Amino acid sequence: MKVRKAIIPVAGLGTRFLPATKSIPKEMLTVVDRPTIQYIVEEVVASGIDQIIFVTSEGKSAIENHFDYNYHLDMVLKEKNKTVLGEELNNISNLIDIVSVRQKKPLGLGHAIWTARHVVGNEPFMVLLGDDLVLSKKPCAKQMLELFDEVGESIVAIQRVPASETHQYGIVEGEKNDRENTYRVSRMVEKPAPGTTDSDMAIIGRYILMPEIFSILDTTTPGHGGEIQLTDALLALTKRRAMYAYEFEGTRYDAGDKMGYLKAIIAYGLLHPQLGKPLMEYIKGIVTGK
Ligand code: G1P
Numbered sequence: 001m002k003v004r005k006a007i008i009p010v011a012g013l014g015t016r017f018l019p020a021t022k023s024i025p026k027e028m029l030t031v032v033d034r035p036t037i038q039y040i041v042e043e044v045v046a047s048g049i050d051q052i053i054f055v056t057s058e059g060k061s062a063i064e065n066h067f068d069y070n071y072h073l074d075m076v077l078k079e080k081n082k083t084v085l086g087e088e089l090n091n092i093s094n095l096i097d098i099v100s101v102r103q104k105k106p107l108g109l110g111h112a113i114w115t116a117r118h119v120v121g122n123e124p125f126m127v128l129l130g131d132d133l134v135l136s137k138k139p140c141a142k143q144m145l146e147l148f149d150e151v152g153e154s155i156v157a158i159q160r161v162p163a164s165e166t167h168q169y170g171i172v173e174g175e176k177n178d179r180e181n182t183y184r185v186s187r188m189v190e191k192p193a194p195g196t197t198d199s200d201m202a203i204i205g206r207y208i209l210m211p212e213i214f215s216i217l218d219t220t221t222p223g224h225g226g227e228i229q230l231t232d233a234l235l236a237l238t239k240r241r242a243m244y245a246y247e248f249e250g251t252r253y254d255a256g257d258k259m260g261y262l263k264a265i266i267a268y269g270l271l272h273p274q275l276g277k278p279l280m281e282y283i284k285g286i287v288t289g290k
Contacts, residue, residue: 001123001124001152003049003123003124003125003126003145003148003208004049004050004051004123004125005049005051005052005053005119005120005123005125005126006044006049006051006052006053006125006126006127006128006141007052007053007055007113007116007120007125007126007127007128008037008040008041008044008052008053008054008055008127008128008129008130009054009055009103009109009112009113009127009129009130010025010027010037010054010055010056010057010060010063010130011055011056011057011060011102011103011106011112012026012057012106013106014026014027014256016256016257016258017029017256017258017261023059024062025037025059025060025062025063026130026256027060027063027130028062028063028066029255029261031133031255031261031264031265031268032265032268032269032272032275033272035066036130036131036133036255036264037063037066037130038066038092039133039268040128040130040133041067041092041096042092043128043134043139043140043141044096044126044128044141045092045095045096046139046141046142047139047141047142047145048142048145049126049141049145050095050096050097051096051097051098051099052096052097052098052099053098053099053100053101053116053119053120054098054099054100054101055100055101055102055103055112055113055115055116056100056101056102056103057102057103057104057106064098064100067092067093067096067098068093069090069093073086074086074090099119101115101116101118101119102115103115106227107222107227107228108222108223108225108227108228108229108230109129109227109228109229109230110217110220110227110228110229110230110231110232110233111217111227111228113127113209113213113214113217113230114214114217114218114228117214117217120211120214121211122211123211124148124154124208124209124210124211125208125209125211126141126144126145126206126207126208126209127205127206127207127208127209127230128141128205128206129204129205129206130205130255130256131205131254131255131256131257132204132205132206132252132253132254132255132256133252133253133255133264133268134204134206134248134250134251134252134253135250135251135253135267135268135271136248136249136250136251137249137250138249140157140206140248140250140252141206143246143248143249143250144157144206144208144246144248145208147179147182147244147246148208150179151179151182151242151244153210153241153242153243153244154207154208154209154210154213154234154237154241154242154243154244155207155208155243155244155245155246156170156172156185156188156203156206156207156234156243156244156245156246157203157204157205157206157207157245157246157247157248158172158183158201158202158203158204158245158246158247158248159201159202159204159247159248159252160200160201160202160247161200161202162200163194163200164194165202166192166194166197166199166200166202167191167192167193167194168191168202169191169202169203169204170188170189170190170191170202170203170229170230170231170234171188171189171191171192171197171199171201171202171203172185172187172188172199172201172202172203172245173185173186173187173188173197173198173199173201174186174187174201174245177244181246181247181248181249182244182245182246182247183201183244183245183246183247184242184243184244184245185234185238185243185244185245186238187235187238188203188231188234188235188238189231189235190223190224190229190231190232191224191225201245201247203231203245204248204252206248207230207234209234209237210237210241212237212240212241213233213234213237216233216236216237217230217233220232220233220236251267253267266279266283
């Protein structure tokens, strides 16, 4: 079955970025020349999915506006002969069909996904978390969709992390599978206490899920941090059918963390066709003191 829909939860408060996020959503913070959420949406589009479901909350309308057609801006850009820029702005809203659902209470990631159940229906779907930006040759979502075409079961993207960081992630345990960089999941735990797992396989914010996850989430009780955790529901799903962990090709930046966000700005800036070279010169100058 083809994956046609992607859920992007954007209901989080963004407290780690206060005061920047007091009146703008954290997903609208800029990396070089576009808000972080646009990189996620572009990854979805580049991977061949054409329906996005934002799970939003109060104060997040800037995200919906960003992907909408802005008549006034379009007219002004046309008057000023800035047609290329105008086309770029319109492209993204033309390429994708976006709907929003509201998460009325901040009850956790599992609850946010569950909120979108009626819009997804009975088909496999993708989840992308806005904090995780992935720079790769082939979009991370596309890599996962290709694996899904082969295995037809749920997939979580993983990366290796040092033991000192496992407590910040959902951690997956499992056996190596025949396919390269793929593991059959046997156990998973959300933010394990230090020393309670030998695994270094951390879930990053990309998932392909079978729709059965919704009925599991119906009855998933609060877990780590008192929130309804997606990871807990995923563990229950592994008892019913196979699940795979996939070590994707690429570099992930945690744009929800100040240091990760700064690294993302530098990495994306260095890849920018016009800014890359002068930025590199500037950084070299700082490092060498010249
Ligand atoms: C969420 C998930 C966690 C995952 C992480 C990846 O946690 O619950 O399993 O490892 O995203 O970014 P959060 O970072 O929202 O606390």
